[in-house]
Amino acid sequence: xxLDAREIPAGTLLHADLCIVGAGAAGITxxxxxxxxxxxxxxxxxxxxxxxxATQQLYAGTVADAHLHPxxxxxxxxxxxxxxxxxxxxxxxxxxxxxKARGHIAHSGWPITLDDLLPFYxxxxxxxxxxxxxxxxxxxxxxxxxPMIAGLAHERFTxxxxxxxxxxxxxxxxxxxxxxxxxxxxxxxxxxxxxPMQDGAARRVxxxxxxxLGGATFSVAAQAYVLATGGLEVPRLLLNSPGPSGRGLGNSxxxxxxxxxxxxxxxxxxxxxxxAASVWHGYDxxxxxIYCRRRIALREEAQSALGAGNFIAxxxxxxxxxxxxxxxxxxxxxxxxxxxxxxxxKRLYDGTPEGYAGSTLAHLKNVITGAPDTAKFLWHxxxxxxxxxxxxxxxxxxxxxxxxxxxFHAEQEPNPASRVTLGNDTxxxxxxxxxxxxxxxxxxxxxxxxxxxxxxxEIERSGVGRxxxxxxxxxxxMTRYGAYGGHHIGTARMGADARTSVVxxxxxxxxxxxxxxxxxxxFPTSGQANPTLSIVALALRLAAHLRAQSGxxxxxxxxxxxxxxxxxxxxxx
Numbered sequence: 001x002x003l004d005a006r007e008i009p010a011g012t013l014l015h016a017d018l019c020i021v022g023a024g025a026a027g028i029t030x031x032x033x034x035x036x037x038x039x040x041x042x043x044x045x046x047x048x049x050x051x052x053x054a055t056q057q058l059y060a061g062t063v064a065d066a067h068l069h070p071x072x073x074x075x076x077x078x079x080x081x082x083x084x085x086x087x088x089x090x091x092x093x094x095x096x097x098x099x100k101a102r103g104h105i106a107h108s109g110w111p112i113t114l115d116d117l118l119p120f121y122x123x124x125x126x127x128x129x130x131x132x133x134x135x136x137x138x139x140x141x142x143x144x145x146x147p148m149i150a151g152l153a154h155e156r157f158t159x160x161x162x163x164x165x166x167x168x169x170x171x172x173x174x175x176x177x178x179x180x181x182x183x184x185x186x187x188x189x190x191x192x193x194x195x196p197m198q199d200g201a202a203r204r205v206x207x208x209x210x211x212x213l214g215g216a217t218f219s220v221a222a223q224a225y226v227l228a229t230g231g232l233e234v235p236r237l238l239l240n241s242p243g244p245s246g247r248g249l250g251n252s253x254x255x256x257x258x259x260x261x262x263x264x265x266x267x268x269x270x271x272x273x274x275x276a277a278s279v280w281h282g283y284d285x286x287x288x289x290i291y292c293r294r295r296i297a298l299r300e301e302a303q304s305a306l307g308a309g310n311f312i313a314x315x316x317x318x319x320x321x322x323x324x325x326x327x328x329x330x331x332x333x334x335x336x337x338x339x340x341x342x343x344x345x346k347r348l349y350d351g352t353p354e355g356y357a358g359s360t361l362a363h364l365k366n367v368i369t370g371a372p373d374t375a376k377f378l379w380h381x382x383x384x385x386x387x388x389x390x391x392x393x394x395x396x397x398x399x400x401x402x403x404x405x406x407x408f409h410a411e412q413e414p415n416p417a418s419r420v421t422l423g424n425d426t427x428x429x430x431x432x433x434x435x436x437x438x439x440x441x442x443x444x445x446x447x448x449x450x451x452x453x454x455x456x457x458e459i460e461r462s463g464v465g466r467x468x469x470x471x472x473x474x475x476x477x478m479t480r481y482g483a484y485g486g487h488h489i490g491t492a493r494m495g496a497d498a499r500t501s502v503v504x505x506x507x508x509x510x511x512x513x514x515x516x517x518x519x520x521x522x523f524p525t526s527g528q529a530n531p532t533l534s535i536v537a538l539a540l541r542l543a544a545h546l547r548a549q550s551g552x553x554x555x556x557x558x559x560x561x562x563x564x565x566x567x568x569x570x571x572x573x
Contacts, residue, residue: 005218008187014220015222016220017222018040021192021225022045022227026538029127029539045080045188049080059072061423072232085172085173087486091125091164095527096114097300099113102304104443107413116541117534123537130166135162150276164291165291167389167391192210192237203513205249224514234519235492238251255500256492257491259418259419261414261487263412263484263528281314315406324401327373328366411526438482452467502522
């Protein structure tokens, strides 16, 4: 059932077996997975069904370097459904190598393996509505696909791995009815403020203090608590609760908030594939109607040989200011650059349009000659993106000269100096806000540099084209937009040693017996994969552990409800 905490009288004490804090991907997954467990479960969600500016403002904080990190309240949403209300839907699992300790990646290694998480990935795929758990083109498609780059050597890279795309599924919207009609009590507008220690117990948290914005304070007495609030809010909640050490709950060794990672992402160079016999950089559609996209992925053995972290790249549209791409859609974007907000313009343009002689006239020519294709694109976008329930994932344009730029996404090395701490300012609830000091290492630069160099060699050796970029610009390109979007990883990392980690292999705090974390905060390393699918898989694994700990019976495997309307097989780009 879904209730409003604003209607709870001040001083009320609610009782439950389990209290889940946060109703985003992880929190809603846990609630659904424990619905039939027999456990009395409460979920506390700060927001309501819609965006509320005053509630969103609770996420505000400060950053050490605004060039390297967006504002603290960007890329995350404090409402029912959490950040799934704005995500792009890209899904892929972590790789086996991501879980291993690697000598060239400092502080790497998980206390679990991929095999420990594999039993939960299929269910996670179902929850995310990303189709079957098959992430290679060879397994996902029975019919032969057009090669991504025909003739490309595959010694150090593969083009067989996939990204699958969710609708994208808003967990709040999709699963609201199921929770509203179920046994789990979901309290909206309920803000967890502190988790004080239980009187007379050295290793147990007592009653949680919960406040309503502008309203009453009440408490929740639960046998166990799960923080499912995301990689930035988890350390904030822990640090705002003193814990046994007085330095923050779970923070007796000053690890909470450290090792903060995102992903290394950028767009670089010119990849000229005019010599290739066949090039395909769009979306393939699986038999069950899921948009899939192949990438160029650095193989595991190549990562070890190069001393690089995990790395993938995608063929991206060419440099927009260069009218040589011959594309009316891109030229229209270029000509409209003066009315595009700066936040978007800096991502679309390289800042040197004057470097292209006669560019304005050339772009005008592209727009005029490409008018039919532009109109076709807009019609496709309206039908397959704006009006569709399963949305076409992104803009895909094919340059006439087969000249692309390269969009890369890479693993970031865990760095204890990259951290989230508490600032001096407080929010409307009286809680200290976060201060973010995101940093990268020279190993991060090396990962991207070595992977790009290896790819350049592989392209040249294959004779399919050439990739031209300035190696001296790698660091500038990978930090041009700073920490990548909403990937907040590693701030309460999992490990076997309490001196260097915050939670154990079951996501329970080392320091106390009844607090768990379900979030990318527990990832010891980031891998190359977007984190949502693995967050959901870890939440399912935690649900299974909580069932076992409580003696609750095991439930049936989760199956996602159907879309509200029939979803026809989408067309390929």
